[in-house]
Amino acid sequence: MPAAKDIRVLVVDDQMSIRLLVRAGLQQIGFTDIVDAPDGEAGLKALLDRPAHLVISDYNMPKLDGLGLLRAIRSHEPIRKTGFIMLTGRADTDLVQRAVQFGVNNYLVKPFTVATLKAKIEGVFGPLT
């Protein structure tokens, strides 16, 4: 079983408050290796510089949106297998369906609780210790 502290997570959102929230949630679960980026472009760059196991990304962002980031990750061989959880608003069924086509691993509806966040991550990696 993977331990949260061994998993590096990249949080991508153009809102600092959401990044902080996700980070706080992750820390509560036991994650320690957390980096963030303010948009898809910066997220991709961060990932290419230093891979992560999991990306939690918003959809609506300037420069490169969440779907764009997902597609870019899936087409860059070294980081192709990075786990990807899309943050989405409540009504975005379309978005999730499109994200599935591009190989999203899971989705997370805003607003969310820490328990949901954990469940969504465990949906990708299996139970965390």
Added chain:
Amino acid sequence: MDPMESIKATFFLECEELLGDLEAGLMALENGEGDDETVNAIFRAVHSVKGGAGAFGLDDLVRFAHVFETALDRMRSGQIAAAGDAVKLMLRAADVLADLVQTARDGGPGVEQQRSMAIAAELEALSEGRDPAPANADGELAIDTVPDDAGIDGLDFTPQTVSLDLPADLEAAAPAPVGWRIRFRPNTDLYAKANDAAFLLRELEGLGECQVTPDLSGLPAFDDLDPEVSHLAWEIELSGECSEAAIREVFEFAEGDCELEIAQLDHHAGSAALPPGPDPAGPEISLSDANAELMAELPGPVAAPVASDKPAKPQAQPASATAPAQATIRVELDRVDRLIDLVGELVINQAMLAQRASESDLGRSNGVSMALDDLEQLTREIQDSCMAIRAQPVKSVFQRMPRLLREIAAMTGKQVRLVTEGEGTEVDKTVIERLTEPLTHMVRNAVDHGLETPGERKGAGKPEEGTVRLSAVHRSGRIVIEVADDGRGINRERVRQKAVDRGLIDASAALSDEEVDNLIFHPGFSTADQVSDISGRGVGMDVVKRSIQALGGRISISSRPGEGSVFTLSLPLTLAVLDGMVVTCAGETLVAPLTAIVETLKPRPEDLEKFGPQGRLLKVRDTYVPLIDVGVRLGWRTSGTDPAQCVVLLVETESGGRAALLVDAIQGQRQVVIKSLEANYQRVDGVAAATILGDGRVALILDIDAVISSRRAPPPTGQASLAKAS
């Protein structure tokens, strides 16, 4: 602070930016300047407000933002035209959203439910392409409560699992290489950007053993050599088990300024994955030898940066590769203010030190005086840098005005267009903060009193839509802000009549147009026949004038009947320091603001004229200006001294009037740190503030305009007297 509370505070700060973007975008659309990206940005702004609000359980905000977002989504997909009434509605919706955010942040009575409901209903109607219907009777919007953890209903989704072989699969997907071949070719301007190839190569050595081969093929003939550009390239074989990311980290700051190829080296096969580059001209040599070889082979200038042993430049220090470049940080204002305060003390202390040193002859010692000069220089720079932290574009005030204008226009039935210029002009944050209220009042006045109704305008042959122009510009160390309207201008007859009615002026008084216009700044003067909802809030132009003066600023008006009025504010860029002329007067030390002084001169007896029982005039190049003995004016002496023994400061007021201020002697020019006299003592007539001089004594800073205006009694130009204000 509770971490959640601090994140929430971050969210509200974000909201301010988002709401600003929202309004700016909508206004661009209204002016026909927007495009698809504008609509996208607007949508993102509302979406982000909604997202954050949801996270903090701000349900009212979420509900409204949701309806707003839905309408914007339709606009984004082209179902609603991004122009006309739809945009006007969205501007009003943006106002409601801003109010809801404010309520969520500050608590309080909240937005009128009815208003937000009505706008929401209109937005819903817009989204659905029907005529607006009244909001539901129960006042509930057609959206249920928001929090949702479970997921999206009816969506068939299975999470895609990823197997984690921790931590092996992290550092590059490939097995750890035995080595790397790196080809590094700096662009010509690498050195100009404060990078240093030698430093980068040395950094690489820290990752493992390096074999460096210089590529001299780009080296021009000696006559063609430009010593400031980079001509060399290097191929480096790096052995060791470092990751590609670590190598890229070394080149992080040079990335845009060089060609960099990194390929895995297969020692067993003896070939690198890189395609062959230009043949290296030199033999393979190790890095330490490379410098020596280069020094021997190359002319100095090119070799110098390579061989230089200067310490690593801060820019080149590797930072965490994953940390995104942070363009701004948020700092609590208190901290900045504390810093500014301390720097103010430092400046004073430095001045005192310099003075003590020179008094004790220590200044003669070369070392001490040089060190003191350096200290002064540094102190100045620190001070300037601190001031720059506080400087903000006036945009933050200007961007409140469109909404204000919309509201007043709606209340008065007038049509107004706002034009802003120079929004990027920067000024101290305190000035900005204290500018909001007077400026709001002036803009309100411009619409309420200045502009005519559409009917009147049409009758006068003007476009029905009036224009209010708000502009800011830096002019000789001050910021000048103008509020101009193209309305009816000041009705001088009425102003005059009012002033006579109120006993402010004598019915027979002969006043210039300028003087009549300035009557509106007189305390208690209001030109509106009835106190209206909009301008008549018990605040007259005299209060505006006082608040501007309290900022060390000046206000003036120029008006043309039928064409409009221009209010001009001139404000200091910072409230913390002042360039002053230090003078002696009646045994006291005073500071006169340098900006007000036109020239200084020694009066000649033949240029002095008596004027009335007490007044005296001084002839300066064929014009007479009133001569004011500062010592008498401030009550430090009763009888005037002999002007021939004194010095005159020829000063100019904001309205262009000149006066000659008589002081005993000039000590010199100095930048002084302003200390509030009001906060530490009390308000003194004719004195703007105080400062501490190098010798530790307190000196008063003259309020030139007040000193001059107190000469006149009663004041026909309505100068607010300091005595009354205190």
